Amino acid sequence: MTPQLRIAPSILSADFAALAAAIDLVAPETDLLHVDVMDGHFVPNLTIGPPVVAAINRHTELTLDCHLMMTNPGEFLEAFRRAGADWISVHVEVGGTAELIDEMRKLGVNPGLAINPETPFDAVAPWLGRVDHVLVMTVHPGFGGQHFMVEVLPKLRQVAEAVAAGGHRTIVEVDGGIDPDTIGLAAEAGATCFVAGSAVFGARDPAAAVRRLRERAGAPEEAR
Ligand code: DX5
Ligand code: ZN
Numbered sequence: 263m264t265p266q267l268r269i270a271p272s273i274l275s276a277d278f279a280a281l282a283a284a285i286d287l288v289a290p291e292t293d294l295l296h297v298d299v300m301d302g303h304f305v306p307n308l309t310i311g312p313p314v315v316a317a318i319n320r321h322t323e324l325t326l327d328c329h330l331m332m333t334n335p336g337e338f339l340e341a342f343r344r345a346g347a348d349w350i351s352v353h354v355e356v357g358g359t360a361e362l363i364d365e366m367r368k369l370g371v372n373p374g375l376a377i378n379p380e381t382p383f384d385a386v387a388p389w390l391g392r393v394d395h396v397l398v399m400t401v402h403p404g405f406g407g408q409h410f411m412v413e414v415l416p417k418l419r420q421v422a423e424a425v426a427a428g429g430h431r432t433i434v435e436v437d438g439g440i441d442p443d444t445i446g447l448a449a450e451a452g453a454t455c456f457v458a459g460s461a462v463f464g465a466r467d468p469a470a471a472v473r474r475l476r477e478r479a480g481a482p483e484e485a486r
Contacts, residue, residue: 265454267479269472270296270327270435272459273318274309274406281314282321284463291472295324296437296457297347298406301332304353305404312338312345319346327351329376329437329457331403336362343369351376351397351435354385363392374435378403379411383420391430395455396421400448401438406459410439415451422452442478449479 269292276284285295297318300309319326328347332338335352339362342350351374352362359375366373376397377386386396398418401408422434435455436448445456458475465471 267449267476268292268294268433268435268455269462269475269479270294270455270457271462271468271472272296272298272406272437272457273463274298275459275463277463278310281318284468285318285322285324287468288462288472289322289324291469291476293325294327294349294455295322296459297326297328298459299328299330299332299342300404301334303333304356305331307404312341315342315345315347325349327374327435327457329397331376332356336365339365339369339371343371347371349374349395351395353378353403354389355381359389363389376403376437377417377421379414379438383417383424386421387424390421390425390432391428393432395433395435396425397435397437397457398453399438400436400440400444403438407464408439410441410444410447412447415447418448418451418453426452440475442474445475445479 271288300307302308325348327349329351349372353376363373372394374395375393400414425432434453436453437457440458441461462471
């Protein structure tokens, strides 16, 4: 069975003063919207918090995929849930993973675990069957528009193979530097869900950019 391919546009590269218009452009092409939350500690940048997520949630039916690049995500899970987060990813590097997953389940969000480029596969291996998605970073988190790190591909493949071998339904999501040239590499390594910021919102026609990414993800042979 061919797995469903999802494209999650990341609003990090959208015009924050015109978020609603940006979301409306991609909504016909996808069902998932990636929201990057940065705390100025875990990553050297600050972005948005629960009030903005709530405003987005009032505006759109899209599933909100909130990526918490935070040192203390546990203190904010409930606030993000109340704001309308549907999926939440916390980073494995911050620790307390068992409690964070339990708390996300209790709150009724789809729990996810994110892993930085330099963090080894072993860090996420024990949790693959307990989360709904694994978010494999292919850039150092903190900023949009960086280059895809090909050196992460072996780990991405390891994650995808371990998910399959374990019979898990965990979604393998990839984040960072995804564009029409790199998406095929990530798909071939086993990712089925692709976050894309600058490749979507930096394009003249964001909807066409999502369609193009979806085509290229489904045709990795041609993408080479
Ligand atoms: C980076 C964020 C990404 C970012 C991706 O810290 O987690 O989600 O928006 O942006 P691009 O697709 O431009 O690399
Ligand atoms: Zn992200």
